[in-house]
Amino acid sequence: MRGPSAALLIVTAAVQLTACDTPGTPLRLAPYEFRLAGTDSVFHWPPSSLPVRYYVEPVGQLPEYVASGIVTWQQQFLYGEFRGERVLDSALADVVIQLIGSPPPDAPLTNDPPRIVCEGVTLVPPRVDAGLAKPQFESRLQIELRWFSGPEPSDIVNCLARVTTHEIGHSLGIFAHSADPVDLMFGQPQVSTPSLRDRATVQTLYHVPSDILPWSSTPP
Amino acid sequence: MRPTAALVGVLVGAMPAAAVAQVAVEVGLGALGSSILVRDSIVQELTVRPDIAPSATVAIGALLDPSWQLLAGVRWTRGDLARREGDEKTSIMTMTVWSGSLGLRRQLNDWASVQGSIGAIKYAPSDEAKVGTLFQEGAPLFAAAALAVRAERRFGARTAIGLQIAYDAHRFGTQALRSSGVTGQRIVHRISIEMTFRRSLSDARP
Numbered sequence: 001m002r003g004p005s006a007a008l009l010i011v012t013a014a015v016q017l018t019a020c021d022t023p024g025t026p027l028r029l030a031p032y033e034f035r036l037a038g039t040d041s042v043f044h045w046p047p048s049s050l051p052v053r054y055y056v057e058p059v060g061q062l063p064e065y066v067a068s069g070i071v072t073w074q075q076q077f078l079y080g081e082f083r084g085e086r087v088l089d090s091a092l093a094d095v096v097i098q099l100i101g102s103p104p105p106d107a108p109l110t111n112d113p114p115r116i117v118c119e120g121v122t123l124v125p126p127r128v129d130a131g132l133a134k135p136q137f138e139s140r141l142q143i144e145l146r147w148f149s150g151p152e153p154s155d156i157v158n159c160l161a162r163v164t165t166h167e168i169g170h171s172l173g174i175f176a177h178s179a180d181p182v183d184l185m186f187g188q189p190q191v192s193t194p195s196l197r198d199r200a201t202v203q204t205l206y207h208v209p210s211d212i213l214p215w216s217s218t219p220p
Numbered sequence: 221m222r223p224t225a226a227l228v229g230v231l232v233g234a235m236p237a238a239a240v241a242q243v244a245v246e247v248g249l250g251a252l253g254s255s256i257l258v259r260d261s262i263v264q265e266l267t268v269r270p271d272i273a274p275s276a277t278v279a280i281g282a283l284l285d286p287s288w289q290l291l292a293g294v295r296w297t298r299g300d301l302a303r304r305e306g307d308e309k310t311s312i313m314t315m316t317v318w319s320g321s322l323g324l325r326r327q328l329n330d331w332a333s334v335q336g337s338i339g340a341i342k343y344a345p346s347d348e349a350k351v352g353t354l355f356q357e358g359a360p361l362f363a364a365a366a367l368a369v370r371a372e373r374r375f376g377a378r379t380a381i382g383l384q385i386a387y388d389a390h391r392f393g394t395q396a397l398r399s400s401g402v403t404g405q406r407i408v409h410r411i412s413i414e415m416t417f418r419r420s421l422s423d424a425r426p
Contacts, residue, residue: 023259023406028262028401075356078400079260079266079353080303083351207263
């Protein structure tokens with residue numbers, strides 16, 4: 001085989017390689033409400049604030065639940081809209097997570113049916129006018145977790161892991177609950193990973209303009 | 221014909237000549253631009269495209285006859301992968317892209333040549349950067365086809381410096397995009413311009 005015939009082979013291969021196959025835009029589920037309750041305000045972390053820094057008290061397996069929750073939510077995106085990381089100094093954190101009460105039992109996570117033996121709350125700080133283009137949160141976001149005594153240890157750790165991921169979802173800016181129990185952002189979460197509707201909701205949230213700026217440790 | 225079969229055909233056909241050919245080593249430095257990798261719509265349309273990035277190429281060429289040269293090369297680029305949405309542009313990550321090719325160059329006259337090649341392209345985001353992106357479920361190898369034109373000026377019997385404009389195309393899609401409902405693959409077009417330096421390993425004209 002000499003040059004001209006080899007060149008013909010290359011052209012044939014090139015045509016096959018680049019034959020047209022136009023991709024379609026994916027259909028996404030309709031999002032549930034994510035605006036701050038009682039207002040029309042939307043919050044999400046701007047690109048300049050990424051990665052969002054989470055500090056968690058080093059109690060039991062809580063740091064692992066937080067690390068897993070951050071990655072779980074980050075995986076819901078395709079275009080780098082959100083990134084988070086754990087930090088070891090609370091002074092550097094954008095979000096502080098603490099456990100109220102005694103340390104939880106030391107037990108491995110299981111696939112047992114969910115039991116509501118813990119709870120969490122994300123404290124959204126008030127907004128202030130700091131002379132910026134938009135109102136700004138007055139302080140860091142704060143997440144509080146607590147568990148109830150009595151049930152099996154595995155129920156407690158399963159619940160804490162699940163609720164931690166749910167609360168991290170709030171910290172991304174989903175400031176409301178889904179009405180569907182198959183969604184992680186249902187008021188009392190029954191599942192441990194985001195559903196397709198959770199994914200559609202958080203993706204939508206990060207593609208609408210945010211009305212609120214995050215708190216910043218450095219003055220504007 | 222499958223691309224791999226074509227590649228094998230070129231290799232086998234060229235071997236007897238290449239075995240006795242003069243060999244030249246080439247390097248190229250320049251810039252590379254790419255068309256969009258993804259077009260999506262979340263609230264509004266968005267696109268993902270690599271920014272124009274520096275590129276470097278290393279290749280080895282073997283003379284088959286006075287007009288034809290067999291080439292094997294590797295190209296490296298590294299630059300920002302950016303999301304564009306409305307008037308806003310946001311960097312997703314800094315990413316390296318490798319491509320390897322095997323092709324033929326036809327010398328048109330003393331200073332001009334054209335080149336065709338086939339090969340593969342590998343997008344190589346770092347493990348830390350790819351979570352939360354279209355590469356989080358992997359970045360496959362894409363078959364590619366390329367064309368190039370080059371103008372050169374010779375300096376002595378062994379050395380030549382030139383300017384090359386190259387075009388390549390490949391299909392693009394990732395598992396993360398498919399998992400999100402994107403069906404099919406997009407044809408991605410890339411154009412590069414490079415200053416080239418070629419050095420023959422013998423005195424014969426490459």
